[in-house]
Amino acid sequence: MLANRVLDGDRGKTADRRYQPFRPMPSRSAESYGHSIIAMQPKTSRTTVRLTATETRVLQLLATYRTLGAIGDELGIARPTVKTHVQHIYKKLGVNTRAGAVQRAERAGLIPAQEEQP
Numbered sequence: 001m002l003a004n005r006v007l008d009g010d011r012g013k014t015a016d017r018r019y020q021p022f023r024p025m026p027s028r029s030a031e032s033y034g035h036s037i038i039a040m041q042p043k044t045s046r047t048t049v050r051l052t053a054t055e056t057r058v059l060q061l062l063a064t065y066r067t068l069g070a071i072g073d074e075l076g077i078a079r080p081t082v083k084t085h086v087q088h089i090y091k092k093l094g095v096n097t098r099a100g101a102v103q104r105a106e107r108a109g110l111i112p113a114q115e116e117q118p
Contacts, residue, residue, distance in 0.1 A: 049092050051092060051110065054075070056110065057075060059089055059102075059105055062086065063102045064114075069082075086098075
């Protein structure tokens with residue numbers, strides 16, 4: 001057993017490899033790794049956003065200021081399922097909030113522009 005070998009002072013090849021001191025790697029720029037700055041921009045700036053039919057419907061309902069539970073009731077799906085769809089929408093649109101998702105979707109033409117709420 002490795003623990004017994006280490007306690008007994010018998011450091012075999014496995015123990016030698018495992019207990020080597022940490023050596024930091026030298027810092028390198030993104031270009032040195034073959035990446036360009038353009039390649040690091042969010043996907044939405046270069047490609048078309050593709051949402052599933054359910055994600056599109058959830059996104060339309062997000063713009064109506066309904067709760068996730070109310071959206072789930074209207075679509076006939078559970079609240080955790082709606083939450084998963086919302087997370088996928090946020091990831092695909094490159095946003096972190098409901099307002100950001102609605103704004104980005106309106107600019108991309110995924111949903112019609114909404115009038116301001118009073």
